[in-house]
Amino acid sequence: MLAALVVRAEDAPALKPVSDPKPILAELQQKMSTLTSVYLEFTQERQLKLFAEPLRSEGVMMIDQPGMIRWETTAPFQSILLGNQKSVAQFEFADGKWKKLKLGFPQMLKRAMDQMTLMHQGKLGALTSDFTLSVSTGAVTVVTMVPKDENVRSMLAALDIHLQPDLSATREVVMREPGGDLTRIIFSREKRSVKFPEKTFDQTKPLEIAAIKAAVNNAP
Amino acid sequence: MRLNLLLLAAAVLTGCATAPRTQIQRTPNSFPADALIIQRGVLTVFTPLGRRQFTLNGYLASSSTKGQRLIVTENFGSVLADVLVKPDGKAHVMRSSRAFKPQWIENYIAADLQCLFGNSQQTDCPGRMITANHFLIERLWYKLELHIVDTKAGLQPSEMFDPTKGEKP
Secondary structure (H helix, E strand, C coil), X not given: CHHHHHHHHHHCCCCEECCCCHHHHHHHHHHHCCCCEEEEEEEEEEECCCCCCCEEEEEEEEEEXXXXXXXXXXXXXXXXXXXXXXXXXXXXXXXXXXXXXXXXXXXXXXXXXXXXXXXXXXXXXXXXXXXXXXXXXXXXXXXXXXXXXXXXXXXXXXXXXXXXXXXXXXXXXXXXXXXCCEEEEEEXXXXXXXXXXXXXXXXXXXXXXXXXXXHHHHCC | CCHHHHHHHHHHHHCCCCCCCCCCCCCCCCCCCCEEEEEEEEEEEEECCEEEEXXXXXXXXXXXXXXXXXXXXXXXXXXEEEEEECCCCCEEEEECCCCCCHHHHHHHHHXXXXXXXXXXXXXXXXXXXXXXXXXXXXXXXXXXXXXXXXXXXXXXXXXXHCHHHCCCC
């Protein structure tokens, strides 16, 4: 048991905080600026101290210009969140059909979706009004975002974005809570500059994920 | 997160009275007595401005001897409510949030939990079982559609059912 812990500790990459994060953030934005669209599959792990194992869900995230995002959970339930520069929409699949929800606080959801879009476009500088940003480097580069609002901080202590050392891709996002619980979103199967099929981001009748996956996987 | 304010406004405007109904009748052994039951819910709140919907994830740890513990989270994982209901029906609010205050968790989330999954007798249970994995709670000012998306049978950690281990709401 102890040996396993020692090995794990040795495996853990040592990260060093950088004194001035601005050059790294500028480089990140510059690298991501060429990105017109991105397709990512994700595994979301909810780690609660009470549970022996993390609670997992899976899905797909898609971002396209101008400011369009689709966050779709595919298992263990099906749900689609869609955002663009003007509005957000949510669909739930139940009893064999998709239902569009009459969202309770669309402005809050839109804000969260906008922040996700900015993060994946490398435009972290645009988030400094809401977050204090710091950067650590090592085997990975980690951008840590601490909410400035005390009320938000009571639910979200910090958000860590783990990037490849060359800042070319996001590996995972970790949302840490004050009590030690966390949510880890691990990204995989990234595809860049994807041409998404029509209605991928449609907020009235979004295209089924199977059709999108087929189009993305068959693209040259 | 002004959900609680909306709920309160709706309650004040429409009144809270509902005719007493008994706990729903589930088919025997429909769930393992010791299990983690993962749920997805759509909460529809009826407000003076119309209906408003919120999606919730529920993680229900159930013990045949120690009670039931329900943790409710929003889309991206933040905990909105955490409640322990002991076998005698007593509810302990383990964690609350800006969206769900302790009183709401005790009066409604714990009550709905008891209504759908509890073993103790409950006199006010506005719930229905649509299918084995689909449940509906209908109160005058809110509706909860609940689907069970996964059930992991097995004993749950005993500390889950310790009421002294909660955060102070």
